[in-house]
Amino acid sequence: MNMNKTVIEELVKKVLLEMNESKSEKYNKDIYSNGIFDEMDDAIEAAFIGQKKLVECSMKRRSEFVVAIKKALGKESNINMISKLGVEETGMGKFDDKIIKNRLAVEKTPGIEDLVTEAMSGDDGLTLVELSPYGVIGAITPTTNPSETIICNTIGMIAAGNSVVFSPHPRARKTSLTTIGIINGALKKVGAPENLVVMVKEPSIEKAEIMMNHEKIRLLVATGGPGVVKSVLSTGKKAIGAGAGNPPAVVDETANIEKAAKDIIDGCSFDNNLPCIAEKEVIAVDSIADYLILNMKRNGGYELTDKAKINELRSLVINDKGKPVTSFVGKSANYILEKIGMDVKEEVKAIIFEAERSDLFVVEELMMPILPVVRVDNVDEAIELAVKVENGNRHTAIMHSKNVDKLTEMAKKIQTTIFVKNGPSYAGIGVGGEGYTTFTIAGPTGEGLTSAKTFARKRRCVLVGGLDIK
């Protein structure tokens, strides 16, 4: 899996060098063909022109553009490069899991086939509801899935006929530049219009604000924490908000406990718990809690039982405001254990311990492979607590149970966008579960798992008095 470090460094150097060479001439052709700009206004202007050209292309051509992007990003060397960059630049996550996530984004994000026309016909004729582009989309992307989000957004947005201006997290700048560089290289090769996918060379919150308020941006898509979702929703523009989660995993006495334990540890430790869908706390019915913990330990969980150590961990990774300490987000369990003076030789997937229901470890989204387990008397109490700690995010929840009534009850009560039954959380985004993938899960604004059709406007086209052949 490991790619030679110097090969990656050379490739990154090449991308950055190309950009620096064209620094002096704002409108020089190289910048345009790379889709990287100094100023946000110029990036948006170029994407505006690009989108006008895109809508003149046939659907067959649009499909070719998507295929070209997928082919280029799917190349092993490219997947390895962006995965490695993602880990190195952000200091978060695991290389092998980033590869899985990037590959997933490339392979399971739908293209133009997602744009299905609705038709109504009758005595008065034929009416079609078509999915048309918005125009230029402004997309804000996170540190936790930097390249993955750009890949899913790009494929869906271009398939729907839009161009996109990305505003990535400044801490994922290089990863984002490189991903966009690969995408634009692929688009250029197949003769696509220029500047369908653009970003500024030095992303910042200030530049994101320019983008959010620019008149030529017709739709905003924010993937990140509550702050950025609130920002895009305050602009007065149409906005899609994919915000924070705090997914609980409930286990009742009817579940296959051995499997539930493995699924929970696997889901929680995937990319060191960075995915917003990953298990963040376990709520277990008392009668099976001991056996569940035993099996979690058999599957890579490391149990802390010493209260002083748990307190030490709390003050290390949670700050005075009750929020995660950024330098521990996406770090490995072994790294975190070492920082509390635990010299654990074997590879640990997740740190587990029993916790009270109001513990910050339970109620806050930390994005670390730390899994508190809360004991409850029965499944009804478990469901009630899960609803509470999910905190109205409407994001993701997991339940391990064979009781169909209780599975149904929890799904109804918790109202999350993703509800995984008897599997790891990542089954909800298409890893070992049916369905397409996305890394932009829009709970707050209700679009759900975004795809090309999410990035399209519904338009009705009415033909009066004809073409009904029933």
Ligand code: NAD
């Ligand atoms: P973050 O909120 O710190 O940053 C996300 C993006 O928003 C970055 O590009 C950042 O520069 C930008 N941003 C932040 N505040 C802004 C503001 N006021 N104005 C304009 N732009 C602003 O999030 P992060 O730490 O990079 O990512 C982790 C968070 O994102 C977690 O809460 C996670 O649950 C969430 N997330 C959600 C989804 C989803 O699909 N729902 C996917 C990935 C991550």
